[in-house]
Amino acid sequence: MVATGVAVLVALPYAVGALPARDSAVSAGALLDAVRSSADVPHSGYAESVGGLALPLTEDFTALTDLLGARTRLRVWWRGDTDWRVDTVRATGESGLYRDADGLWSWDFERRSAVRTTEPTVRLPRAADVEPAALARRLLSEARPRDAERLPARRVAGRDAPGIRVRPAAGGSTIDRVDAWIDPGSGLGLRVEVHGTGGTRPVLESAYLSLDLGTPPPASTRFVPADPATVRGEINTDLAAAINVFSPARPPATLAGLPARGEGVGSVGSVGSYGTGFTLLIALPLPGRLSRQLRGQLADSPGATRAAAGVRLAVGPLSLLLTDPVDRRSWLLTGTVTAATLDRAAAELAR
Numbered sequence: 001m002v003a004t005g006v007a008v009l010v011a012l013p014y015a016v017g018a019l020p021a022r023d024s025a026v027s028a029g030a031l032l033d034a035v036r037s038s039a040d041v042p043h044s045g046y047a048e049s050v051g052g053l054a055l056p057l058t059e060d061f062t063a064l065t066d067l068l069g070a071r072t073r074l075r076v077w078w079r080g081d082t083d084w085r086v087d088t089v090r091a092t093g094e095s096g097l098y099r100d101a102d103g104l105w106s107w108d109f110e111r112r113s114a115v116r117t118t119e120p121t122v123r124l125p126r127a128a129d130v131e132p133a134a135l136a137r138r139l140l141s142e143a144r145p146r147d148a149e150r151l152p153a154r155r156v157a158g159r160d161a162p163g164i165r166v167r168p169a170a171g172g173s174t175i176d177r178v179d180a181w182i183d184p185g186s187g188l189g190l191r192v193e194v195h196g197t198g199g200t201r202p203v204l205e206s207a208y209l210s211l212d213l214g215t216p217p218p219a220s221t222r223f224v225p226a227d228p229a230t231v232r233g234e235i236n237t238d239l240a241a242a243i244n245v246f247s248p249a250r251p252p253a254t255l256a257g258l259p260a261r262g263e264g265v266g267s268v269g270s271v272g273s274y275g276t277g278f279t280l281l282i283a284l285p286l287p288g289r290l291s292r293q294l295r296g297q298l299a300d301s302p303g304a305t306r307a308a309a310g311v312r313l314a315v316g317p318l319s320l321l322l323t324d325p326v327d328r329r330s331w332l333l334t335g336t337v338t339a340a341t342l343d344r345a346a347a348e349l350a351r
Contacts, residue, residue, distance in 0.1 A: 020155070021152075021153035021154050021155045021160045021161065022153065022160045023152060023153040023160075023162060024153065024160070024162050024184060026162055026184050027145075027150070028145060028148035028149055028150050028164050029145035029148070030184075031148075031150075031162060031164045031182045031184065031187075032140055032143055032148060033187075034182060034184060034186075034187030035136050035137055035140050035180070035182055035187050035189060036137065036140070036141060036187075037187055038133060038137060038186060038187035038188050038189075039137060040080045040081055041186045041187060041188055042078060042079050042080070042213070042214070042215035042216065043076070043078050043133070043188060043212065043213050043214075043216075044076055044077045044078065044211075044212050044214070044216045044220070045076055045157065045208050045209075045210045045211035045212055046073075046074070046075055046076070046208070046209050046210045047073075047074045047076060047131055047132055047207060047208045048071060048073050048074070048206070048207065048209060049071070049072040049074065049130040049131075049132075049135075049204070049205070049206035050070075050071050050072075050202075050205050051067060051068040051069045051070060051072075051130075051203070051204050052069070052201065052202065052203045052204065052316065053069050053203055053204070053315050053316050053318055054069045054315060055068060055069060055318070067125055067127065067129075067130060068125070068204065068318075072088060072127055072130060073088065073089040073090070074086055074087065074088060074089070074127060074130070074131055075087040075089060075094075077216040077220040077221050078131075078133070078216070079215060079218070079220075079221055082099055082100065082101050083099065083100060083101070083221055084098075084099050084221055085097065085098045085099070085220060085221040085223075086127055086128040086131055088127045092110055093108075093109035093110045094109045095107065095108045095109060095110075095127075096109075097126065097127065097128050098221060098222070098223040099128075099221075100221075100222075102118075103116060103117055103119055104116075104117050104118070104119055105223040106237070107223060107225075112227075113232065114223070114225040114231045114232070115231075115232050115233075115234055115237055116231060116232070116234070117233075117234050117238075120238060120240075120241035120244070120245075121241075121244070121269065122240055122241055122244040122269055122271045123238040123240050123241045124238055124239060124240045124241075126238075130204070130206045131206070132188075132189045132190055132191060132192050132206045132207055133188040133189045133190075134189075135189060135192045135206050136180045136182065136188075136192050137189065139178050139180070139192065139194070139278075140164075140166060140178070140180065140189075142276060142277045143166040143169075143277070144169060147166055147167060147168075147169045147277075148164050148165065148166045149164070149165050150162065150163065150164060150165075151163025151164060151179060151181070153181070154181050154191065156181050156190035156191045156207060156208060157190055157207075157208040157209060157210055157211040158210075158211075159183055159190060159211065161181035161183055161190045161191065162181065162182060162184055163179060163180065163181045163182075164179070164180050164181075164182060165177055165178070165179050166178050166180075168277055168278045168279060169276075169277050170276075170277070170279065172279050172337060172338060172341060173277070173278045173279040173317075173336050173337065174197055174316075174317035174318070174319065174337065174338065175194065175195070175196060175197070175279075175317050175336045176195045176196060176197045176198075176199070176317075177195050178192065178193070178194050178195070178278070179192070179193045179195070180192045180193075183211075183213075186213055188211075188213075190207065190211065191205070191206070191207035191208070192204075192205065192206050192207070193205045194317075196316045196317030197317065199316065199317075203316040203317055203318075240271055240284060243270055243271060243284060243285060243286070243287075244269040244270050244271040245269070245270075246270075247270035247285050247287070248270070249270045249285035249329060251270070251271070251272030251283045251285075251349075252272070252348065252349075254274070255272060255274045255281060255283060255345050255348060255349070256274070256281065256337075256341045256344040256345040256348065257341075257344070258274035258275045258276075258279070258337075258341075259274065259275070259276065260272065260273065260274055261273040261274060261275065261276075261280075270285050271283065271284050271285075274335075275335065275337070278336055279335075279336060279337060280335045280336050280337070281333065281334075281335040281337050281342075282332075282333070282334050282335050283332075283333055284331065284333075284334070285330075285331055285332075286322075286329075286330050286331070286332050288325075288328065291322070291325065291330040294322055294332070295310075295311060295322055295330070298311045298320070298322055299311050301313055303315075307321060307339075307342075307343060307346075308343065309323050309324060309343060309346035309350065310322045310323040310324045310330070310346065312339060312342065314339070317336050318334065318335070318336065319335065319336070319337055319338065319339060319341075319342055320332065320333070320334045320342075321333040321334070321339075321342040321343070321345075321346055323346045323349065323350070326349075326350050331346070331349050333345050333346060333349075
């Protein structure tokens with residue numbers, strides 16, 4: 001009798017999760033509005049993200065390759081857009097990101113190191129970006145109601161979540177669609193799936209396994225270093241952020257017919273970001289050492305081809321082109337665009 005009772009208790013969460021979801025009449029446009037207004041909705045929980053992109057990049061991009069090509073386990077405490085904590089859970093320990101009004105703490109348990117930085121305007125993706133709610137906001141921020149359609153509801157983290165599907169508004173993107181399931185009351189994205197063109201499985205998916213909509217206590221997002229002597233202050237530990245500040249290169253205001261994202265591109269930073277919606281192109285100027293390392297690694301990767309402007313590789317919906325040096329500078333062009341768009345961008349940068 002005891003064994004049976006224990007078995008029932010253990011199986012109960014799985015049985016609840018397997019219950020059919022109750023759908024609602026909420027429209028795709030209403031779900032989009034709810035997602036965009038959810039940045040300050042407090043919540044906490046456990047989520048997992050799975051990436052299917054095996055990027056052949058150098059050790060300088062290790063965090064990016066892990067994020068987009070492996071399973072990432074996250075513990076989340078979210079009090080607001082500038083007051084949160086996201087821990088990455090690994091078998092050997094944890095690393096944490098703590099955001100406050102003045103910047104960011106990065107804590108590595110294994111190395112027992114704490115780094116204090118400002119929040120850069122340009123950076124590489126990090127673990128907090130694949131938290132389901134943050135990922136849904138980022139991907140659906142520019143979607144229009146006419147580009148979206150409703151999907152049947154699913155049970156996610158024990159909640160009934162109506163679904164929404166958004167496809168690119170214009171051609172030229174290698175993303176086929178983004179599917180998301182939303183908590184209609186809070187607007188939080190509970191599950192997100194990104195599908196590339198021609199693929200049968202998501203290239204990136206992230207979902208909450210457990211979620212609490214209560215406000216986490218202030219202490220949960222506050223970081224106090226145990227040993228102040230181990231704290232290291234940095235301006236930019238992120239490679240893209242450092243290049244954006246210190247490189248003398250200046251990208252053009254438009255590239256390959258795509259408009260710049262944000263203000264000041266080409267005048268206040270060295271990293272160019274272009275496109276709208278799911279059509280995204282990044283132009284990153286690389287110093288000589290990084291360029292040489294990456295060129296050799298890309299050239300030896302399966303599927304790499306030689307283009308007129310440099311070495312090209314496609315990994316799922318993500319396209320990469322490392323240009324040949326011009327005036328001792330190479331550009332890493334990457335994004336969810338076609339090979340023809342990369343070639344056009346490389347030719348414009350060479351001029």
